[in-house]
Amino acid sequence: MRIVLLGYMGSGKTTVGKTLATDVDIDFIDLDDYIENSEGLSVAEIFASKGEIYFRKKEGEYLKMILSDKDNFVLSTGGGTPCYGDNMNAILEGTANVFYLKVSIKELTERLLKEKEHRPLIKNIADTDLPDFIGKHLFERTLFYERAHHNVYCDNKTSEKITNEIKKLLV
Numbered sequence: 592m593r594i595v596l597l598g599y600m601g602s603g604k605t606t607v608g609k610t611l612a613t614d615v616d617i618d619f620i621d622l623d624d625y626i627e628n629s630e631g632l633s634v635a636e637i638f639a640s641k642g643e644i645y646f647r648k649k650e651g652e653y654l655k656m657i658l659s660d661k662d663n664f665v666l667s668t669g670g671g672t673p674c675y676g677d678n679m680n681a682i683l684e685g686t687a688n689v690f691y692l693k694v695s696i697k698e699l700t701e702r703l704l705k706e707k708e709h710r711p712l713i714k715n716i717a718d719t720d721l722p723d724f725i726g727k728h729l730f731e732r733t734l735f736y737e738r739a740h741h742n743v744y745c746d747n748k749t750s751e752k753i754t755n756e757i758k759k760l761l762v
């Protein structure tokens with residue numbers, strides 16, 4: 592079984608992905624971690640030293656490598672993964688269980704204010720500007736995220752509750 596989780600930065604892809612993979616007893620892959628291990632640099636370091644375009648190129652390559660090499664996994668993507676190149680088509684072609692973890696701007700802002708530092712796209716945005724930035728960015732990205740098979744509403748839910756909702760939708 593292949594399960595892919597999509598969503599904005601801070602929507603809980605990594606957190607829910609781990610719980611879900613343990614629960615259904617399949618491998619967990621976090622695309623950001625996979626890129627970091629393969630490149631020997633953190634995502635923040637890749638953005639700083641090689642730039643975002645290099646990161647997006649590698650992100651697409653590693654995504655396709657995972658999709659063509661493996662069959663049983665929960666894959667937590669990066670926040671931008673489905674929004675670049677032909678990544679979303681590649682995800683949908685090979686995966687029956689694609690979920691968008693949908694979180695409100697308010698809750699995303701609360702979560703991301705606490706951990707801006709290792710997220711290069713928001714680390715230089717003033718705290719007061721963050722809700723506006725997230726709102727606009729999410730608006731641009733929603734078109735991609737909502738191509739998932741299911742939208743899962745995540746506000747005020749624990750990762751266990753979200754995991755249980757996803758499990759009921761698996762095919």
Ligand SMILES: Nc1ncnc2c1ncn2[C@@H]1O[C@H](COP(=O)(O)OP(=O)(O)OP(=O)(O)O)[C@@H](O)[C@H]1O
Pocket residue numbers: 598599600601602603604605606607623667668669670702706710745748749750753
């Ligand atoms: N269901 C939840 N309720 C409350 N907080 C949560 C929930 N899921 C995750 N969080 C918290 O939100 C923050 C972001 O979670 P996480 O790193 O899993 O998001 P992500 O979608 O993987 O982000 P990124 O795209 O940047 O990798 C973490 O501090 C995490 O503990």
Ligand SMILES: O=C(O)C1=C[C@@H](O)[C@@H](O)[C@H](O)C1
Pocket residue numbers: 599600623634668669670671672709710711712
């Ligand atoms: O939303 C994004 O574009 C990103 C999200 C993170 O998961 C990382 O992939 C990186 O910080 C970019």
Ligand SMILES: [Mg+2]
Pocket residue numbers: 604605606621623667668669
């Ligand atoms: Mg993550």
